[in-house]
Amino acid sequence: MVERADAARNRVAVLAAAEELFQREDVEHVSLERVARAAGVGKATVLRRFGDLLGLIQAVIAVRVAELQDRVRSGPAPLGPGGTDGCGHLHAYLDALFDFVLDNRKLIRALEVCGPHAYYDNPASQFWADELARRIGAARPGVDADYLAYAVFTVLRADVIDYLRHHRQMDVDRIRAGLHVLADPRGA
Amino acid sequence: MVERADAARNRVAVLAAAEELFQREDVEHVSLERVARAAGVGKATVLRRFGDLLGLIQAVIAVRVAELQDRVRSGPAPLGPGGTDGCGHLHAYLDALFDFVLDNRKLIRALEVCGPHAYYDNPASQFWADELARRIGAARPGVDADYLAYAVFTVLRADVIDYLRHHRQMDVDRIRAGLHVLADPRGA
DNA sequence: GTACGATACGGTCCACTGGTCCGTTTGGCA
DNA sequence: TGCCAAACGGACCAGTGGACCGTATCGTAC
Numbered sequence: 001m002v003e004r005a006d007a008a009r010n011r012v013a014v015l016a017a018a019e020e021l022f023q024r025e026d027v028e029h030v031s032l033e034r035v036a037r038a039a040g041v042g043k044a045t046v047l048r049r050f051g052d053l054l055g056l057i058q059a060v061i062a063v064r065v066a067e068l069q070d071r072v073r074s075g076p077a078p079l080g081p082g083g084t085d086g087c088g089h090l091h092a093y094l095d096a097l098f099d100f101v102l103d104n105r106k107l108i109r110a111l112e113v114c115g116p117h118a119y120y121d122n123p124a125s126q127f128w129a130d131e132l133a134r135r136i137g138a139a140r141p142g143v144d145a146d147y148l149a150y151a152v153f154t155v156l157r158a159d160v161i162d163y164l165r166h167h168r169q170m171d172v173d174r175i176r177a178g179l180h181v182l183a184d185p186r187g188a
Numbered sequence: 189m190v191e192r193a194d195a196a197r198n199r200v201a202v203l204a205a206a207e208e209l210f211q212r213e214d215v216e217h218v219s220l221e222r223v224a225r226a227a228g229v230g231k232a233t234v235l236r237r238f239g240d241l242l243g244l245i246q247a248v249i250a251v252r253v254a255e256l257q258d259r260v261r262s263g264p265a266p267l268g269p270g271g272t273d274g275c276g277h278l279h280a281y282l283d284a285l286f287d288f289v290l291d292n293r294k295l296i297r298a299l300e301v302c303g304p305h306a307y308y309d310n311p312a313s314q315f316w317a318d319e320l321a322r323r324i325g326a327a328r329p330g331v332d333a334d335y336l337a338y339a340v341f342t343v344l345r346a347d348v349i350d351y352l353r354h355h356r357q358m359d360v361d362r363i364r365a366g367l368h369v370l371a372d373p374r375g376a
Numbered sequence: 377g378t379a380c381g382a383t384a385c386g387g388t389c390c391a392c393t394g395g396t397c398c399g400t401t402t403g404g405c406a
Numbered sequence: 407t408g409c410c411a412a413a414c415g416g417a418c419c420a421g422t423g424g425a426c427c428g429t430a431t432c433g434t435a436c
Binding site: 002004005006007031032033043044047052053 | 423425
């Protein structure tokens with residue numbers, strides 16, 4: 001079944017409204033209804049299209065995820081594959097993930113409040129965490145790369161980084177440095 | 189002003205009901221109203237006593253926190269002060285925190301959903317994190333102990349540990365081991 | 377160009393939340 | 407015993423995510 005024209009129109013309107021609203025407002029004040037209203041559409045239309053609030057947020061994030069995934073999967077080294085320097089691979093990847101979180105804090109925060117494990121349990125996160133485990137395993141043979149990957153992925157949560165920046169007055173460079181030490185204490 | 193007898197009666201009833209309810213039910217199904225009803229009391233009574241839901245949960249946790257804080261502040265080494273083995277201090281402390289989280293998962297989960305930073309922004313957590321930074325600094329001079337302490341404290345979140353156990357099938361010993369490596373990669 | 381069936385639409389409704397308000401009851405002191 | 411501050415709790419509020427269903431619109435087959 002091909003997508004009807006009005007449905008397509010509404011889909012892009014809802015995505016655009018959601019993106020705009022999540023950037024502009026505080027995460028906890030963005031509700032399904034407000035997104036719908038901002039898009040000039042009924043709540044039910046949003047729900048039907050995206051299943052639930054979580055689905056909507058994932059759809060908004062997905063656009064941004066794709067770009068980074070491409071660079072990781074098939075871009076130039078050290079972020080992309082190729083080269084054999086395990087440490088360089090790992091640290092480039094950490095930087096890319098960290099930048100991604102900084103750029104998309106609001107959306108990731110919104111994702112985190114959707115459910116207890118919404119941050120971890122979504123296809124993109126699985127990819128990020130798996131890739132992280134692979135690179136940690138390559139750079140640090142002998143450690144429990146799976147656990148460590150989830151630990152690092154956890155301190156990459158947007159709420160955590162926001163807390164450290166705004167309540168503990170740590171600047172981004174300090175957090176970034178700490179992250180690298182955490183993932184690979186022997187340095188790059 | 190001394191506490192009136194009926195107020196005292198209600199305070200213990202609410203605390204008991206909350207404790208019981210948080211243990212028995214899923215965190216997200218425990219609401220202010222249900223606690224009040226279980227205590228045989230009006231919602232407003234709970235609110236007046238504890239300010240808001242966060243205050244209630246903190247009050248319930250406080251009882252359990254006190255016991256561990258005593259052991260840390262004035263108990264026997266290696267958890268308590270005394271002795272000079274920095275690593276032993278750190279690892280005993282990590283074990284104690286980890287056990288505390290396992291024993292109080294439900295309550296900590298409830299705390300986490302109260303607000304974006306409710307897990308970090310409460311007096312007990314400040315104590316735990318500061319002490320953690322102190323012990324990490326002692327065991328590993330030269331690292332950014334403050335950042336690392338928050339990172340470890342973050343990985344100790346009950347939702348994170350629950351996720352690793354039940355969705356990633358990691359058993360508690362594995363998580364515990366990973367935690368020790370994270371805080372001190374050179375081993376105990 | 378028109379008629380029709382499938383599809384998408386959105387307002388209304390629901391159960392529920394945390395929190396406020398305010399008239400009523402109760403405890404403790406003089 | 408009488409009184410009043412303090413504590414009480416139910417009704418109420420604005421808000422949530424989500425379900426429902428009668429209606430309007432779209433695209434197609436004629």
